[in-house]
Amino acid sequence: MEIDVLGSVSVRWQGKSIVPTAGKPRQLLLLLALHCGSVVPVSTLMEELWGDAIPRSGSTTLQTYVLQLRRLITESLPPDSPHTAKELLATHFNGYQLTVDPGWFDLREFERMAGRGDAALEASDAEGASRYLSQALNLWRGPALMDVPAGRVLAMEVIGMEEARMRVHEQRIIADLSLGKHGMLIPELCMLVAQHPMHENFSGLLMIAFQRSGASWRALQVFQQLRKTLIEELGVEPSGRLQRLHQAVLSNTPNLSLPQFSLS
Incomplete structure (x- = not known):
């Protein structure tokens, strides 16, 4: 099957x-x-x-x-x-x-490649992690179960799959940032932040990509937009890790890194 x-x-x-x-x-x-x-x-x-x-x-x-x-x-x-x-x-x-x-199940293959990518990232093999995580993401051909009417149970299954997809996407970007591809990642991250305006990790990754590309002012704009959205939609401030990242950008801290701010 x-x-x-x-x-x-x-x-x-x-x-x-x-x-x-x-x-x-x-x-x-x-x-x-x-x-x-x-x-x-x-x-x-x-x-x-x-x-x-x-x-x-x-x-x-x-x-x-x-x-x-x-x-x-x-x-x-x-x-x-x-x-x-x-x-x-x-x-x-x-x-x-x-x-x-x-014999073939794309969801299981996605999970298998994602697991390999996570292990490679844990072992500081950013190149291997980027390769495996990209292969996992390339298995997606659209939203999960896109042509099946979803009831209560399948809807929960779809949420789980889409959350896993988002997490793998985030991990792949972390791997590519570790490879110094910050400039290439900016268009992709801008799109992700526009699609998920309250997703702190995507905003944080975009801030780091801008700062590493010599556009600290744009990183500050990303934080201000995130803060505005969170306050308007949820009545909350960005988390402490994002605020620490914001302060690091304000202080022009060189070589901002993800582990330092626990965004992964």
Whole structure:
């Protein structure tokens, strides 16, 4: 089985798509695929499909959706396959499970490359970290599960994936700053700060990139804009680490570094 969720979704068995066209069976398949190899409780599946408005026929309808998925799996199996759809999409006590171990799962590959990047960064191998983290980010083809209607459970899954993507993006920028690419990073960081105006780390990284590029005044502008946004939106000041970074820029501290201000 091959599973792609980092953008438009694709679930293929023996090279053939088993993704339904209807929304709710699609949700069901993707929730099972995200937890491939584990049993997903019926209660979780029904919460995803209907939230708090589970119909009286919910159990029967869920079983119908499972039958639809098994039919698609059966159509993808070669005539001499040793597997059956009931084995691949198994029924357990109060739950269902996709039993196959995916030959390809872009989310797991993203997590694997991100882990390598983190380890390289921890070992002060900025070049290796940048390479691995870039490979992880290149697996994304758009927002997670972009063409699947997300209920309550899948919405939480998407939040987790997008948060992981943002963290890896931040780590890759830290690696590139360590390689002295501050000037090249400024356009990318400006875009990220515009997209996430209350994200302190992106603002801090942009401040460091500007300061290292000889544009301290622009670093100060970034801090002032962040402070204005936080006060207007949340009624709070920037954190102590950002304020220390601001003071370091004001003092024209040479060679501002991330570890010094705990931005990583």
